[in-house]
Amino acid sequence: MDKFFSYVVWSIKYRPVKWNEVIGQMDITTILKNSIEKNRLSQILLFLGPRGIGKNTCARILANELNSFSNIFEISGFLNHSVESICETIHKIRSYPKNGKYNILIINDFHFIHQDSFNIILKILEEPPSHVLLIFCTTEKNKVYSIISRCQVYEFRHISLRDIFFYLKKIAEKERIEIDNEALYIISKNGNGSLSEALNTFEKLTFYDQKKISRELVMEKLGILDTGYYFKIIDYLLNQKISHVLILLDKIFQSGVSSINFIGGLTKHFRDLLLSKNTETLFLLKLKNKTIQFYIQQSRKICSSFLINALKICRQMEKESIIYNNSRLTIEIYLIQLANCLCTSYKESSFHKKDSDESSFHKKDSDESSFHKKDSDESSFHKKDSDVNRDIEKNVILYSKEGGMEIEDISKRHPDKIFIEEIDPFFGLQLFQVRKIGYNLGLNEEVLKYFKHFLISLYKAYLSCDALLLEINPLIQTFDHQIVAVDIKMVLDDNALFRQKKYASFRDQQEENPVEIEAFEAKLNFLKLEGNVGCMVNGAGLAMATMDMIKSCGGNPANFLDIGGSADKDRVEKAFRIILKDPSVQAILINIFGGIVRCDTVAEGIINSYHNIDHKIKIPVIVRLQGTNEMVAKKRLENSQLPIYFTSTLKEAADRIKKILMIR
Structure with a gap:
């Protein structure tokens, strides 16, 4: 029978007995050791922190450190000791020890202690005998506020995933258990910072009749979904x-x-x-x-x-x-x-009960949307474009009663007559916001009924079309209180055209710059400017810095051209062709930071451009390449013997451009 019950659970078998064996609580153990050595230990200690991270273990180690001249008593709040039992223990520790100098009382799960028992313990806390050391261990700080001011508090933290993983790995080696690292990682993570929880889980899994504990077994038994x-x-x-x-x-x-x-x-x-x-x-x-x-x-x-x-x-x-x-x-x-x-672009909120007339619409997709409105003398709205407000990350309704004129003019002459309403993309346009807008526009209750349905439908259209801008000027109120949009303009997000196919077919390319269309089809971010230095860069931030540098050295950027992070040599060649279509370009500056796009790929594109473009490249080209495969790119350009000015810094590039422009 003794042999039958000889198994020792791991939580006891591998319980730390020395400070250096405690996992993940280096700060706590260091402070406790120093407190003992320097005689700075308080009579009342409070160990706070989540379950399974070493509070009780450290309490026992501390007691054992003083064991040669102390007597140790232990109470578990979880076991719900009777008041009589608590009184008996308190009586024992109050008595001066026959052996040793101190009596140490450890109370685990202190937050479970019944109120009557707590009151008894509180009495000894008020004036603890000089030979008594009290250690309270708890997971719930809010239940022990009344005693915190009397204690030396030690706050234990969750044990890191890394510490738990390597501890379990050592256990697996000692127990000669085969387990996948991925399976061990899942067990460690499932412990949620609790070493004892992870250890208990690992131990249970070893009882399954498996030669090796696999990731699949762990996920199945723990109920974790792939x-x-x-x-x-x-x-x-x-x-x-x-x-x-x-x-x-x-x-x-x-x-x-x-x-x-x-x-x-x-x-x-x-x-x-x-x-x-x-x-x-x-x-x-x-x-x-x-x-x-x-x-x-x-x-x-x-x-x-x-x-x-x-x-x-x-x-x-x-x-x-x-x-x-x-x-x-x-x-x-x-x-x-x-x-x-x-x-859908809008829907009634599931978290708020509304009247049947109160419709709430949720923003479907655009983090980059802005929505603007304005009212005329006839209660008309003017919707005006504006930059995306990335700070608030919300749609914005901008409106004014001053209809029949541009919103820029109103903002300059009468900024106080412009109203702004921010719409939370999670909750959508709310009825109280519709009323607020209506009141600011001076609409009466009769008109407000029609206006409410109009504005909600308008917002729905704005979202469902993936619009960046919806502009109305004017929006009029008729004599019979109807609301009519006389003139409307909508700008759709190009990035959303794949799901707005019916609107994409309306695109009139004759109204657009043909060079910008060509760049768009080549997956180049291009914008024509009125300057004399062509730019080819990767990344919008670098492009802006490059254009500023061109401006500082006496030139003007002829374009904004970003080849993107996934550019290849063909795209670089296409970029050359687009820049060269501008007759005002007197020089080309290529400024590339090789991260995702490699410098040698850009170099190949430059060389191919010189060889493939029919009328050849007859204007100076300054190249600055830094980053991935920078030296390989430089060597290829040097070996090509092409008339390229290769620079290492922006200053060198700026000086070179300045000289070229002075000559020309």
Whole structure:
């Protein structure tokens, strides 16, 4: 029988007994050791922090350090000791020790202590005997505020994923257990910063009759869903395949994945998609490079405002799934809502009850949209274009009663007569905002009824068309209180034309600059300017700096031309051809920072341009290449023996341009 129960659980078997064995709490252990050595230890210690991070362990190690001249008592709040038992323990520690100098009382899970027992302990806290050391361990700071002022407080932190992973790896080696690194990583991550939680999970998984613990086994037993399922769900939502989403959801729940795990995974997926939209936040994705690429690809299909909206919806979904018994139905409802948010440009908010007349529309896709309005003497609106307000990341309605004139003139002469209303893309245009706009325009209640429906429909059209601008001047009020848009102008986002095919067919290229059309088709960002120095760069920021530099040395940029991060040699050649179509160009400056696009690729494009362009390049070309394969590019250009001025710095390029312009 003794042999039958001889197994020792890992949490006890591998419990640290020395300071240097404690994982992830270096600051705490250092302070405690120094406090003992320098005799600066308080009589009352409070160990705060999440469960499973070493509070109780450090309390025991501290007690053992003093064990040679102390007696140790331990109470667990979780076990709900009786008041009599607590009184008996308190009586023992009050008595002067027969052996040693001190009595040490450790109370684990102090926040579970019953109020009556707490009151008894509080008495000894008021005037603790000089031979008593009290150590309280708790996870809930808000329940021990009444004693914090009397304690020396030590706040323990979550243990890092790295520390947990390598600790479990050592355990696996000691126990001679074969486990995939990826499986071990999932177990470590599932611990959520708790070492004991991760250790217990690992131990349980070893009881399955497997030669090697695989990633698949870990995910199955922990009820963790593979990332691929979330990619599928988002794709189905994007394609409005609601039935596919619900069938896949059924398959997921049949496999044993809990609703909480599913919602947590979906929330994380939306968060990772949002991080993938910005190169500066990619490092926050602790994933394989291949998986990160999948996230980047899918994030390009979804706008940031929707992802922010989705995170809020997931948060609400999590709350309601806990409150209501039928969590599956809750998840299905919210997934359908997410699909509608992607599909439609507006919808009634699920989080706010509204009157039947109160319609709320959600912004579908444009982070770069602005919406402007103005009113004439006949209650007319004038919609005017403006730069995208990236600071507030909201649609803006700009309006005024001064109709029949340009908005720029109003802003100069009567800035106080221009009103601005910001629209949150998550909540959409709200009825109170419509009323506010109507009152500012001086509309009476009778007209306001028609105006409300007009403005809501207008905002719907603005969003559903992926417009950057919707401008009306004038918008008139008729004698029978109707609202009529007399003249309207709408500018659509070029990036959204792939889903606005019916509007794309209306494009009249005869009204556009043919060179800019040619550049657009070649995937070049080009804008014609009135200058004498042609520019070829990669990146809008570098382009602006380059044009400023040209201006400073006495020239004027002839164009803005960004070849982009994915440029190849053919695109470089096309850029040359477009620049050379401008007869006013007296020199060309190529300023490339080799990051995604390599310098040697640009160099090949330059060489090909000289060889392939029929009338040859007869004007000076200054080249500055820095970054990836810079030296390879320079060597190729030197070996080509072409009349190219190769510079290393912007100053050298500026000096060269200045000399060329002086000669010409």
